[in-house]
Amino acid sequence: MRLSKLFKNAPTVNITGLSFDSRTVRPGNIYFCLPGLTNDGHDFIDSAIKNGAVCIVHSKELLNMASGAVYIRVEDVNDAMNKVARIFYAKPSDKLKMYGVTGTNGKSTITNIIRDMINDKTPCGYIGTIAIKYGDIELQPNLTTPDALFLQSKLADMVRVGMKACALEVSSHGLAQHRVDGISFDCAIFTNLTYDHLDFHGTMENYFEAKSLLFKNLVKENGVSILNRDDEKYEALKDCSKARVVSYGINKEADYRAINIKMSSQGTQFDLVYSGHMYPIKTNLVGNFNVYNLLAAVSALNETGYDLDKIIEKCSHIAQVEGRMERIDCGQPYNVIVDFAHTPDGMEKMMQFGRSITMPGHRLIAVFGSAGKRDVHKRKVFGELADKYCDYIIVTEDDPRDEDPKEIADQIKSGIQNTLHVFVQDRYEAIHQAISSAQEGDTVLLLGKGDESFIYRENGRAPWVGDNVAAKECIQANLG
Numbered sequence: 001m002r003l004s005k006l007f008k009n010a011p012t013v014n015i016t017g018l019s020f021d022s023r024t025v026r027p028g029n030i031y032f033c034l035p036g037l038t039n040d041g042h043d044f045i046d047s048a049i050k051n052g053a054v055c056i057v058h059s060k061e062l063l064n065m066a067s068g069a070v071y072i073r074v075e076d077v078n079d080a081m082n083k084v085a086r087i088f089y090a091k092p093s094d095k096l097k098m099y100g101v102t103g104t105n106g107k108s109t110i111t112n113i114i115r116d117m118i119n120d121k122t123p124c125g126y127i128g129t130i131a132i133k134y135g136d137i138e139l140q141p142n143l144t145t146p147d148a149l150f151l152q153s154k155l156a157d158m159v160r161v162g163m164k165a166c167a168l169e170v171s172s173h174g175l176a177q178h179r180v181d182g183i184s185f186d187c188a189i190f191t192n193l194t195y196d197h198l199d200f201h202g203t204m205e206n207y208f209e210a211k212s213l214l215f216k217n218l219v220k221e222n223g224v225s226i227l228n229r230d231d232e233k234y235e236a237l238k239d240c241s242k243a244r245v246v247s248y249g250i251n252k253e254a255d256y257r258a259i260n261i262k263m264s265s266q267g268t269q270f271d272l273v274y275s276g277h278m279y280p281i282k283t284n285l286v287g288n289f290n291v292y293n294l295l296a297a298v299s300a301l302n303e304t305g306y307d308l309d310k311i312i313e314k315c316s317h318i319a320q321v322e323g324r325m326e327r328i329d330c331g332q333p334y335n336v337i338v339d340f341a342h343t344p345d346g347m348e349k350m351m352q353f354g355r356s357i358t359m360p361g362h363r364l365i366a367v368f369g370s371a372g373k374r375d376v377h378k379r380k381v382f383g384e385l386a387d388k389y390c391d392y393i394i395v396t397e398d399d400p401r402d403e404d405p406k407e408i409a410d411q412i413k414s415g416i417q418n419t420l421h422v423f424v425q426d427r428y429e430a431i432h433q434a435i436s437s438a439q440e441g442d443t444v445l446l447l448g449k450g451d452e453s454f455i456y457r458e459n460g461r462a463p464w465v466g467d468n469v470a471a472k473e474c475i476q477a478n479l480g
Contacts, residue, residue: 323450
């Protein structure tokens with residue numbers, strides 16, 4: 001593509017690609033000088049030119065400009081990069097039905113439900129914490145919401161291989177850093193807002209402001225905002241949404257409301273009240289929070305043109321989302337559940353569910369830790385929650401990074417006053433110990449990592465089998 005098609009009054013230089021990392025620049029690329037949290041892209045211009053950059057997009061005044069490259073100064077490099085990427089990759093989000101899901105908990109489940117429900121008729125891609133999936137392609141993500149260049153390129157790939165829709169997890173980091181500014185959404189979904197990511201945002205107000213950007217920027221014709229009526233931020237999001245608003249919920253009147261909820265360890269039944277009619281729904285999903293997740297997905301799909309009766313039919317058997325409320329069944333006489341829960345709200349909901357399916361006289365056993373270099377204040381809260389709901393607690397490592405896992409564990413244990421607990425640093429050994437101690441009728445919760453295939457240690461990512469795989473291996477070993 002010619003540079004003149006990307007910037008007004010620019011020369012007709014041929015552009016082969018886009019990059020904001022000087023190390024990945026290739027001949028013919030545009031290099032965007034992004035200011036970062038630790039490094040400034042302006043400091044690596046020479047490296048980018050050496051690697052073949054033919055255009056430098058910058059915001060700061062430059063004293064030295066090497067010959068052989070076009071320099072374009074802009075007010076906001078990130079904004080320019082979003083706009084250029086959208087054009088360079090031929091506006092892929094305009095050719096897809098785009099679902100964006102944001103909130104503290106539930107993003108992975110809702111996006112995967114959406115994809116599962118429509119993929120047979122409307123080929124649908126997925127980008128999020130678990131993976132990047134479209135057609136026969138499955139990639140491991142580095143971030144929940146990748147950078148703008150990666151996003152646009154993957155959406156373009158989806159269009160190329162025949163995808164007609166995409167369900168995208170939209171994190172607060174991604175919104176605050178404007179990674180999705182160049183994406184045109186058809187439907188924006190809000191799950192909930194609870195305590196999380198304050199190490200990045202600083203305050204809950206800033207955290208909410210980041211989330212609200214998805215709805216403030218929803219300007220596509222016929223766009224719709226799907227909001228959780230039971231969350232305290234509903235009114236604020238409703239007021240800031242530029243698109244029409246549709247609500248879902250349980251406790252308050254909503255456009256899509258679940259009543260008469262009946263839960264078991266094997267599934268859930270409820271009546272969906274919509275537009276003056278009542279629809280009985282039976283699903284294999286378990287837990288009250290999954291009723292919310294299902295309501296969000298059903299609302300989004302019906303509001304974007306899918307037949308409600310056909311959607312309801314698909315509710316009966318929704319594909320297991322790996323590492324999200326994943327029941328591990330190898331024939332053992334006790335429950336083992338793996339979940340990605342890593343926030344106080346997520347932890348409490350999982351422990352409440354674990355308690356609800358554990359018969360009186362039997363134990364609820366939990367294995368979890370807390371990530372290093374992340375919000376330290378929730379560590380004691382994790383301990384308090386486990387102390388409230390559990391009968392036996394095994395504290396272990398969870399992405400310690402360069403912190404001492406024992407020190408993290410001690411902070412968690414400071415919230416445990418009455419419940420029997422131990423610290424087992426090695427996560428695999430902790431899972432093995434929990435499962436080995438489980439008796440018939442007990443419930444074991446493995447929380448925090450889900451199906452993640454890595455653990456962040458001092459020197460970066462280290463391989464990890466995933467809690468779901470570790471659980472299966474330990475159960476089979478225990479069964480003999």
